[in-house]
Amino acid sequence: HIHVGGASGGGNIYNRSDTSNYIGFSSTGLAISKNTTFTGSLDVNGTASDIAFVGGSMNFKDSNDYIRITKQSASAQIGLFRSGSGGGGMYIGGSDSGFRIYTEGFSQKFILDQSGNADFAGNVILNSRLTFDYGGDHYLEAGTDSLAYKNSGGGSVITLNASTLAATFKGSLTMPNYIIHDGDTDTQFGFSGANTFIVHTGG
DSSP: OOOOSOTTOOEEEEETTEEEEEEEEETTEEEESSOOOOSSOOOOOOOTTSEEETTEEEESSOTTSSOEEEESSSEEEEEEEOOSTTOOEEEEEEETTEEEEEOTTOOEEEEEETTSOEEESSOOOOSSEEEEOSSSOEEEEEETTEEEEEOTTSOEEEEEETTTOOEEESSOOOOSSEEEETTEEEEEEEEEETTEEEEEEOO
């Protein structure tokens, strides 16, 4: 053991050639005056504030056994950025309304609230499917120039083709009144009332 200081429990260990480089001891903890490099592992026991910084703390084992960073403000962000000419990155953070992602200029691009609702500021690009996990796992699936609404068994219910402009329905098509010829509004067919079907051309 090395004992430093007197009855008060305080004292420093100095570098002989540079007294500004020291390890300080006090009743409240340990202070190191310079940057510290560890050649081996650093074991942290996991407390409420393993690392303290201005306005917050970081602990390596919270109540859920995960790393947690806490900032004492309405919103807290962590910036992840690359250096150099090809640099870039974004801020990720949280607030009382949910999880957010910001640009470096703090323009909000994404928010996920506590209820699981997500809001994107731009386009959402998917590889192929968008599945609705409610009432049978039906989904939208994109193909070559097409978009299909499918049931859980993979059967197409509706198919829209962007190349041919065709729409294909696998079941009944319910409409309130008429189907009107595009660009020729007085040519139409449909239902003018109950039990009545008409075809109207001009006039």
